[in-house]
Amino acid sequence: MSLRYALLALLRVGPLSGYDLQKQFSQSVGHVWHAPDSQIYPELRKMELDGLIEGEEQTRGLRGVRRVYHVTDAGNRSYLDWMESPLDYQRVRDPAHLRAAYLEAASPEAARRFLRGHIAQWEGELEQWQGELTHIEALSNPMLVRRLEVTPAADHARTIAFKRFTYEGLVERARGEIAWARQGLKLVDDLER
Amino acid sequence: MSLRYALLALLRVGPLSGYDLQKQFSQSVGHVWHAPDSQIYPELRKMELDGLIEGEEQTRGLRGVRRVYHVTDAGNRSYLDWMESPLDYQRVRDPAHLRAAYLEAASPEAARRFLRGHIAQWEGELEQWQGELTHIEALSNPMLVRRLEVTPAADHARTIAFKRFTYEGLVERARGEIAWARQGLKLVDDLER
DNA sequence: CTCATCATGTAAGGAGTTACATGATTGG
DNA sequence: CCAATCATGTAACTCCTTACATGATGAG
Numbered sequence: 155m156s157l158r159y160a161l162l163a164l165l166r167v168g169p170l171s172g173y174d175l176q177k178q179f180s181q182s183v184g185h186v187w188h189a190p191d192s193q194i195y196p197e198l199r200k201m202e203l204d205g206l207i208e209g210e211e212q213t214r215g216l217r218g219v220r221r222v223y224h225v226t227d228a229g230n231r232s233y234l235d236w237m238e239s240p241l242d243y244q245r246v247r248d249p250a251h252l253r254a255a256y257l258e259a260a261s262p263e264a265a266r267r268f269l270r271g272h273i274a275q276w277e278g279e280l281e282q283w284q285g286e287l288t289h290i291e292a293l294s295n296p297m298l299v300r301r302l303e304v305t306p307a308a309d310h311a312r313t314i315a316f317k318r319f320t321y322e323g324l325v326e327r328a329r330g331e332i333a334w335a336r337q338g339l340k341l342v343d344d345l346e347r
Numbered sequence: 348m349s350l351r352y353a354l355l356a357l358l359r360v361g362p363l364s365g366y367d368l369q370k371q372f373s374q375s376v377g378h379v380w381h382a383p384d385s386q387i388y389p390e391l392r393k394m395e396l397d398g399l400i401e402g403e404e405q406t407r408g409l410r411g412v413r414r415v416y417h418v419t420d421a422g423n424r425s426y427l428d429w430m431e432s433p434l435d436y437q438r439v440r441d442p443a444h445l446r447a448a449y450l451e452a453a454s455p456e457a458a459r460r461f462l463r464g465h466i467a468q469w470e471g472e473l474e475q476w477q478g479e480l481t482h483i484e485a486l487s488n489p490m491l492v493r494r495l496e497v498t499p500a501a502d503h504a505r506t507i508a509f510k511r512f513t514y515e516g517l518v519e520r521a522r523g524e525i526a527w528a529r530q531g532l533k534l535v536d537d538l539e540r
Numbered sequence: 541c542t543c544a545t546c547a548t549g550t551a552a553g554g555a556g557t558t559a560c561a562t563g564a565t566t567g568g
Numbered sequence: 569c570c571a572a573t574c575a576t577g578t579a580a581c582t583c584c585t586t587a588c589a590t591g592a593t594g595a596g
Binding site: 156159160163166183185186187188233234237238240241242243244245246247248249250251252253254255256257258259260261264267268271272275279305309311312313315316317319320321322323324326327330331333334337338341345 | 381436437440441449461464465504506510513516519531538
Binding site for chain 3: 191
């Protein structure tokens with residue numbers, strides 16, 4: 155159910171097509187909420203049916219068409235309502251820690267492969283999030299710049315501060331996961347002796 | 348797809364019924380992989396069809412029946428294969444950080460409610476995981492004791508070490524989330540001035 | 541003219557959630 | 569005899585994944 159709020163968060167800056175949104179998902183919001191195109195297009199249609207957004211068909215060249223969506227008043231209200239409402243947390247379902255808990259059943263080599271994989275996974279995320287953080291600090295994220303353009307100057311600091319806060323949290327999480335897996339590698343070494 | 352490996356991890360210690368497994372899910376494995384009964388019973392049936400486990404119908408009292416499942420050779424192999432295979436990581440989909448990133452759209456009170464909720468959420472998890480850790484150190488977790496009983500003495504240290512490692516990681520993660528949300532509360536205070 | 545990019549989907553299936561549904565047994 | 573717990577499910581629905589499918593436009 156969060157997908158539509160991720161989409162609304164982007165659309166509140168200004169009208170975008172499904173394709174544009176999809177591109178943004180591999181950048182800005184996509185860093186906290188991934189969604190493939192096959193999920194975005196149908197969700198936009200549903201949101202339009204629910205009256206949260208409205209699509210306008212634009213011609214592109216001679217026969218090309220694109221639907222550009224903008225947020226309706228109802229959509230804006232729905233977004234703000236979500237923002238004021240309690241978040242529902244998913245129950246824990248963590249494949250990496252599930253495996254870690256029974257790692258005695260794996261060979262030391264497999265255990266090391268798993269832990270190295272975990273490090274690689276989170277180093278990838280870390281790089282993404284640190285990159286985002288750099289773009290936030292330098293005001294070089296195009297979506298953030300567009301957002302600031304439609305935001306009263308008095309709210310610029312807030313807007314930037316919460317983005318920085320978010321990505322700092324993610325960076326810390328990634329570092330935590332990496333440190334944990336390194337500990338695990340040491341443990342596997344110790345146990346082998 | 349991890350559910351069946353969580354179930355196999357438990358069943359490898361000894362035969363259990365769907366009901367027993369369901370109970371264990373709210374304790375041992377459930378701390379890293381939640382599953383409701385409505386998901387466990389059908390999954391066990393599917394695993395039996397796939398030949399990973401075998402169920403034996405036992406009578407309970409006069410008319411009561413219960414199916415007690417045990418792992419087959421194929422099930423054991425499947426589990427060990429999974430243990431040696433690379434883990435597939437889910438794409439990031441994080442409602443808390445999604446909201447945090449756009450917290451400028453919320454009122455300061457709502458922002459505080461959200462952050463306090465986040466702290467409460469992770470303090471709950473922290474308590475669970477710290478409790479588990481205590482039970483591991485004290486060897487007072489019944490499932491762990493049963494596991495050690497069917498494990499060669501030479502592997503006891505390994506078995507315990509990986510459990511401790513897992514829950515230490517989870518405890519650290521929870522602490523990280525709590526620290527992050529506390530930072531957020533400070534930020535909301537600072538921005539209000 | 542061709543290729544990258546723009547642009548929008550459908551279809552099948554797996555995984556998980558919530559709610560509903562039923563009945564047996566055991567201990568007090 | 570009554571309540572807690574034992575015991576096992578189904579049904580409908582949402583969300584997400586993977587794979588498939590198609591065609592237009594613009595730059596070189």
